[in-house]
């Protein structure tokens with residue numbers, strides 16, 4: 001009976017990450033977890049670090065659970081080993097359902113927004129594009145799977161022949177048993193061998209097709225994501241995007257493989273075996289047709305109850321994970337407040353709750369398993385009882401009864417497979433649809449194409465003319481209003497002003513992270529919308545911001561990120577210009593020093609100087625410094641400022657500054673308020689005016705004296 005609800009999903013079951021996330025986003029413990037997985041653009045990967053730590057913690061917990069007597073507390077792991085393959089299959093089902101919950105949660109979309117957004121459509125033509133290159137292997141897999149299914153139908157009949165030979169020998173005892181049995185036995189053996197070969201063949205082919213389709217999808221999706229506008233990343237959380245690349249494609253791949261292999265086999269076997277059953281004994285088949293649906297129905301009910309229980313248990317596990325994630329993610333704060341004990345208590349409380357829920361789930365699975373076994377055995381018993389009566393009445397041979405039993409088992413397994421496959425197919429289609437949604441997206445700002453201004457004639461003059469702008473995610477809020485500004489060639493223009501006034505937005509528009517709603521930005525009199533974007537960003541505009549983001553590779557690679565083809569000598573020269581060479585060479589590994597995730601092993605000032613070197617190596621005509629020194633202490637600021645002074649020479653420079661002391665030497669200082677320039681001039685001119693700028697200076701001095 002139990003097998004009605006089980007199939008060999010474990011073979012193709014998706015390999016799930018061991019960490020799980022809460023479905024409910026409103027609990028106190030999950031808030032921070034979600035924050036950790038919904039990083040801002042400046043903090044994406046560091047925020048995932050604690051997540052990794054928790055994954056490891058969870059892995060260890062699971063390993064420990066397997067080793068310890070408390071193994072039984074986590075039925076998903078432990079019962080698989082204790083209760084054997086049948087439970088393993090149901091666990092696979094239950095856990096694959098739970099994993100589905102995880103996929104939902106990882107999306108990180110506000111619940112209300114997610115509810116409003118219609119689910120993406122599954123586009124078969126996109127799938128076809130991925131499957132087409134694997135068509136040969138796919139057709140091969142389908143043919144082999146079909147052949148294996150046909151053999152599966154034949155095997156019960158041959159088993160019956162074999163039993164008939166045995167029964168005949170027992171009755172007559174006159175013939176040569178070995179001689180009689182060897183022909184059908186060898187035939188059956190050959191059939192088993194052939195079936196094994198066919199099964200291996202189609203699994204190999206199908207896994208090749210599945211893996212290649214998934215790899216192609218991942219590469220195409222990643223390329224598509226990288227091509228998207230910055231506005232796209234404003235609107236979509238990193239966790240959601242990574243989830244599509246990983247969990248959704250994994251889910252789709254598993255479903256794809258499962259539906260083709262198991263689906264084809266199960267449908268063929270069910271139909272074929274029913275015909276066999278009917279041919280063997282119409283009476284027994286009639287009985288089966290009455291009993292089977294009742295048992296399937298009862299099993300489905302209990303199964304759905306257990307799945308619900310499993311989901312609750314997993315949500316609780318996720319809550320516990322959330323507590324650990326939060327504590328490990330903020331470990332410095334925890335330690336600073338000596339809150340280790342409290343965090344441990346919080347974690348222990350959640351873990352114990354999850355332990356209780358999992359124990360209940362384990363008990364539920366155990367009862368289900370027991371009932372299934374009883375039901376299954378009753379079916380066998382009932383078949384033998386009814387079949388025996390038919391044999392006694394000479395309406396059936398013992399071999400036929402054997403064939404009937406084996407064929408009915410095959411039908412049971414196939415029906416179980418089909419019921420699970422249906423759910424898997426629905427999940428696969430929705431995962432695929434989520435992946436395809438992003439594949440089909442076209443960026444509104446193309447990365448390449450357009451003209452380039454010859455380097456020798458490029459002066460680096462920039463004009464912002466009548467720029468109005470609202471961020472696409474907040475169309476009702478106008479950040480820039482008829483904004484006009486000129487950056488003369490080789491001059492330094494600074495923008496200062498109140499927080500939220502739109503200063504960084506000006507820099508973003510110059511980088512063409514967004515296009516203005518109206519107005520135009522001209523480079524040497526050419527609208528930058530007509531220029532080749534990869535040329536503009538890659539060679540013309542250098543950008544250094546407050547929190548430089550480094551990659552977890554070597555210093556050499558980080559600087560070379562600005563110009564991949566740069567020689568070592570160029571890298572070193574850029575580092576010298578950025579005041580970084582001396583501290584880099586003081587490290588034991590010099591330029592080969594690995595900076596750690598996002599550069600955690602470097603100080604703020606060191607990171608900033610590497611970022612300056614990275615920007616300088618491409619020798620940009622225009623340099624944008626967005627609060628480049630505001631996060632540094634006085635000493636680091638001095639060293640970095642020295643580097644910046646050198647870096648800005650001979651370039652058009654736009655400085656966005658908080659600390660007014662750093663921009664006093666600028667050729668032009670513009671004060672911005674409410675999306676407009678309200679005052680402009682040199683430091684001395686503005687001071688003598690006694691307007692906004694002098695007020696800003698006065699306020700900053702007053703703050704400095706506090």
Ligand SMILES: Nc1ncnc2c1ncn2[C@@H]1O[C@H](COP(=O)(O)OP(=O)(O)OP(=O)(O)O)[C@@H](O)[C@H]1O
Nearest residue numbers: 234471473474479498499500501502503504505506
């Ligand atoms: N990606 C974004 N999506 C939507 N709104 C944004 C985005 N970035 C900034 N804003 C909004 O645009 C306005 C201007 O922001 P901007 O960062 O340009 O100001 P700022 O003058 O640089 O501020 P600060 O000095 O505090 O850095 C603010 O109201 C801000 O909330």
